[in-house]
Amino acid sequence: MWMAELATRSGLSVPTIKYYLREGLLPSGTATGATRATYDEEHVRRLRLIRALTDVAGLRLETVRQVLEGIDGAGSWHDAVGSAHTRLGSPGTQTAPPSAASVARVDALLERQGWELGEDHPQAAVLARTLDALDELEHPVGDELLDLYAAAMRPVAEHEVSSIRVGEVEASVEAAVIGTLVQEPLLLAIRRIAQENVSRTLES
Amino acid sequence: MWMAELATRSGLSVPTIKYYLREGLLPSGTATGATRATYDEEHVRRLRLIRALTDVAGLRLETVRQVLEGIDGAGSWHDAVGSAHTRLGSPGTQTAPPSAASVARVDALLERQGWELGEDHPQAAVLARTLDALDELEHPVGDELLDLYAAAMRPVAEHEVSSIRVGEVEASVEAAVIGTLVQEPLLLAIRRIAQENVSRTLES
């Protein structure tokens, strides 16, 4: 298909797609001359993934680019998710290093849960920095809440990982990123709904 | 304290604080003349909350402003969280209305869980739109995953809500917003760490 069809199929404008090509988010089509190129279903899928990662998961384009590079270079679920997590850092703009106390608390959590993580893992840093932020707000969270979160996420993670590992590795690498990033709003929305219902029950 | 001290105490620059004042994110200090005003601890707290909501929870300033208005006007946990959720919509930029099929699936989920929610609740819309997005990515999620998420979030929500209701209502309204929004990265980071560990276990 040509550019015009790619635009209608993906629901994006031609200038936007050109912009994504320039930014390295979308691979070039197959050139059929100096001013012509054809695109395939893979390009449509890629565009839909880009929009899901920006609109649904709330990632910035630069982060999307790095995540996509990770997809293209990964050889397994573990690779893909690890790569995505490495690029992600935090959802916000935090960059300051976490306090030693919070890092120790995260290490203790991993120890209690029997979880292993490489040195300087970005999610561990996010965890520690968020603990710092909550302390500064005079709203510290206890280890029991962290353990509760871990206990809640363990079966979720088990189901999510195992449900993806049925297909072949190549396709499942993309599925890994979708399962991790695009499903996040699902989990958060359900948490918020649950909170409101608990709150309503206690109120009356 | 004066502006200069407020700046050092909050870690923000004077122009940034002036900007927040202009944008209605921070209430004015007590004027002691035409060109002087004093600020108190409440201002320091408010600034720290603003930075946590932007840097940690990833909210835009306009959303922060609406959430803060909700805090100031709320009379209970339920009010505060409900107001925050109303302003939030989705983390990304989604605005299109969800499909009828997804809305029906969300209604069925609420029914199965015994949860009630007002008409057109924003989190229900986020849920439905995310289901649509996952369908378009040819990565549909089943009702069993939604139920698993709900089962995982139920005890989490119960703990979070009940642990806040110990103090008086006034202060707990702010705690409600912090507990909901600022703790989100904690939950997501722990989910990602859990996923990596499950993945590592299955890999070897």
Add this chain to the structure above:
DNA sequence: GCTCCTTAGATAGTTTTACTCTCCAATATT
């Protein structure tokens, strides 16, 4: 072959968000 239309590729312009800077007159401080 000729005309018209679309396209690749490049450059420049726009919009939004979140600041950051500059002024000015009025105070405080010294």
Add this chain to the structure above:
DNA sequence: AATATTGGAGAGTAAAACTATCTAAGGAGC
């Protein structure tokens, strides 16, 4: 009285994500 700081207002800036324009080269229809 001299100097420094502040409140308030307006303009300027930087980054992100598009959006528009331009040019020359094809290709499609006649």
